[in-house]
Amino acid sequence: MAEPGSLGGVSQTEIQQMAEAIGSPPSEAGASLSTRFVRQVSSLVAARSAVGESGEFSVFIRSESLISDLAKVAYSEFPLLMNGQDTVSDRAWISTASLNATYNLTLAWTDQASLYTAVRATGLGHLPALVVDWRPARPLGHFYPDGLGSPDLADRVIFEDIPISEDEMKEAMDNFYNRSLRSPLLIAEGHADRVWSDAAKGIPRDRPEEKIQGRLTDALKSRFARHDVRAEPVTADGRADVIVYRRTLSLQNLPAVQTQWVLELKALCDMTSNGTATGSSHIPEAIKSGLEQVVAYKGQLSALRGAVCCFDMQKKDHGDNAIFNHIAASAQQLGIDLWRWFLFRSTADSRQAKSLVTVTK
Amino acid sequence: MLPADEHLSVRLRARALQLISALEKAGGAAVSGKDLHAFAYLANVLSPLWELEPLDGSILKDDDGPYYPTLQKEIDFLIGNSIVTVVTLERIKAGARNILGASFILNRDKSNSILECINRLPDESRFEVFLLELASAFLEINKDQRDDAALYDAAYSDPAISTGRIVDFAEWVSSTTQNPSWNAAQSFQQYMPAGITLSPAEKLVMYMRLLKRRAHG
Numbered sequence A: 001m002a003e004p005g006s007l008g009g010v011s012q013t014e015i016q017q018m019a020e021a022i023g024s025p026p027s028e029a030g031a032s033l034s035t036r037f038v039r040q041v042s043s044l045v046a047a048r049s050a051v052g053e054s055g056e057f058s059v060f061i062r063s064e065s066l067i068s069d070l071a072k073v074a075y076s077e078f079p080l081l082m083n084g085q086d087t088v089s090d091r092a093w094i095s096t097a098s099l100n101a102t103y104n105l106t107l108a109w110t111d112q113a114s115l116y117t118a119v120r121a122t123g124l125g126h127l128p129a130l131v132v133d134w135r136p137a138r139p140l141g142h143f144y145p146d147g148l149g150s151p152d153l154a155d156r157v158i159f160e161d162i163p164i165s166e167d168e169m170k171e172a173m174d175n176f177y178n179r180s181l182r183s184p185l186l187i188a189e190g191h192a193d194r195v196w197s198d199a200a201k202g203i204p205r206d207r208p209e210e211k212i213q214g215r216l217t218d219a220l221k222s223r224f225a226r227h228d229v230r231a232e233p234v235t236a237d238g239r240a241d242v243i244v245y246r247r248t249l250s251l252q253n254l255p256a257v258q259t260q261w262v263l264e265l266k267a268l269c270d271m272t273s274n275g276t277a278t279g280s281s282h283i284p285e286a287i288k289s290g291l292e293q294v295v296a297y298k299g300q301l302s303a304l305r306g307a308v309c310c311f312d313m314q315k316k317d318h319g320d321n322a323i324f325n326h327i328a329a330s331a332q333q334l335g336i337d338l339w340r341w342f343l344f345r346s347t348a349d350s351r352q353a354k355s356l357v358t359v360t361k
Numbered sequence B: 001m002l003p004a005d006e007h008l009s010v011r012l013r014a015r016a017l018q019l020i021s022a023l024e025k026a027g028g029a030a031v032s033g034k035d036l037h038a039f040a041y042l043a044n045v046l047s048p049l050w051e052l053e054p055l056d057g058s059i060l061k062d063d064d065g066p067y068y069p070t071l072q073k074e075i076d077f078l079i080g081n082s083i084v085t086v087v088t089l090e091r092i093k094a095g096a097r098n099i100l101g102a103s104f105i106l107n108r109d110k111s112n113s114i115l116e117c118i119n120r121l122p123d124e125s126r127f128e129v130f131l132l133e134l135a136s137a138f139l140e141i142n143k144d145q146r147d148d149a150a151l152y153d154a155a156y157s158d159p160a161i162s163t164g165r166i167v168d169f170a171e172w173v174s175s176t177t178q179n180p181s182w183n184a185a186q187s188f189q190q191y192m193p194a195g196i197t198l199s200p201a202e203k204l205v206m207y208m209r210l211l212k213r214r215a216h217g
Helices: A012-022 A033-050 A066-070 A112-121 A166-180 A184-189 A208-223 A282-300 A320-324 A328-334 A347-353 B004-026 B033-050 B069-080 B108-120 B122-138 B143-151 B180-191 B200-216
Strands: A057-062 A075-077 A091-095 A102-105 A129-133 A140-144 A155-157 A196-198 A228-231 A242-249 A255-268 A305-312 A336-342 B058-060 B084-094 B097-106 B166-168
Touching: A012 B180, A012 B200, A033 A057, A033 A129, A033 A140, A033 A208, A033 B122, A057 A112, A066 A091, A091 A112, A155 A166, A155 A208, A166 A184, A166 A208, A166 A305, A166 A336, A208 A228, A208 A242, A208 A255, A208 A305, A255 A282, A282 A305, A282 A320, A282 A328, A282 A336, A320 A328, A320 A336, A328 A336, B004 B033, B004 B069, B004 B084, B004 B097, B004 B108, B004 B122, B033 B069, B033 B097, B033 B122, B033 B143, B033 B180, B033 B200, B069 B084, B108 B122, B122 B200, B143 B200, B180 B200
Parallel strands: A057 A091, A255 A305, A305 A336
Antiparallel strands: A057 A129, A075 A102, A091 A102, A129 A140, A140 A155, A228 A242, A242 A255, B058 B166, B084 B097
């Protein structure tokens, strides 16, 4: 029987040496398989871009059952593709999330349309796929989580580690909302931790921000594939909800971290998780506190940008102006973005808000 | 209601499918029998890191590495029912003996619907996420050294427990403070820079990299 605190056959020195060798926490830990895949492909694309790779398109397909999937197509094996020494453009690839076993698919295609058609024709059109467009000066990425068979469902992937603009971050957040949070059905489909305890009655789960945080972190890691994303880093003023940063070198050529974004998440609820109504001052105070937090963390972390991200779970959508009116001037003065997304309590409400049908009398 | 032994058998069968599935999804197909037992052991000894209950809290220490006869019985059952397919079969040396070693994959036509049911259960869906994290880290170890990784695990390699004795990490002892593997994984926190609190996933990956380094020599 081991004594409490025993390290068994491992020594404390070994652990210390290992921790020092690893340095910072491994960025892939906790990521979904799709996000790991996107980040692995991004590393490969960066390596190939650095040696001047050009061409038209690459498609990387992620398999969870490689042996069965390979049985459907002709292929050749490229076990060392991750080393970055092989041309990847104008080819279709299939691999697992880690890219530790990679195969080049023998497909006949001449342009983007025939590439998508060729992949679908193999029966692999339902598998997650990342398409790289090599034609611009900097390659562009589109990730299809449901495969090339569902081309309408695509997420952009940023292959560069340059600062993320306000527009890019807002687009990423909008996409995350539209894909994962807009309606209770989307939340369930995403296999995310549910934010609603009873959506129809408007009762949230306890601390809905925490449920959103894990999923958002994964989505941002996938989109900004050359950046790192971390939840809950500690600062002297408390824990920031999400930061997006990149590892770089200081002017003295020493390893350094540049925090690009601080995101403070706020769920705006008019009910507690027990189903009782919150007071009228609760939401304005929560937003004001969010602004104070993001300003403090931005300063502590020397971040380039910050935003208060509000997930509005109230019964009625009052609009941005009414929600942010009391702090809008301060936020603008402090250079903090105020963003809000309304979480519908039913799929029907969500559909209706999109005004898909116009009734004429 | 199922009798207790059948209940355990069904749970083990479900776990066997989850283990193979996680390794396959992370890129480890076809899964060798030895790797699967090593992976099953690591899943048991490290699951308390994610506040999950291990299916087996102890194991007989063997020079050849962890081996679960009850798990093997369920794998045989799954093969017999075409839910798992044997890909290779070869003679391998196990100490002084020669035994038949198999590698296998899931027959997705049959296993997918079963796995969907299993993973819909709240605790099991969390276990699936844990297994995928563990499998991704396990597969970073060189293929021919993966089964050795378990031999280098903190609890399994505890010099206080000799071969032929029981390694108890969660049966009669606390699965946390009296589990050397849990303690070792937690220890990484003290070497992190200020302001960084490691998540269970990060501790797991760092601990598995330690096993990788030990296995690679």
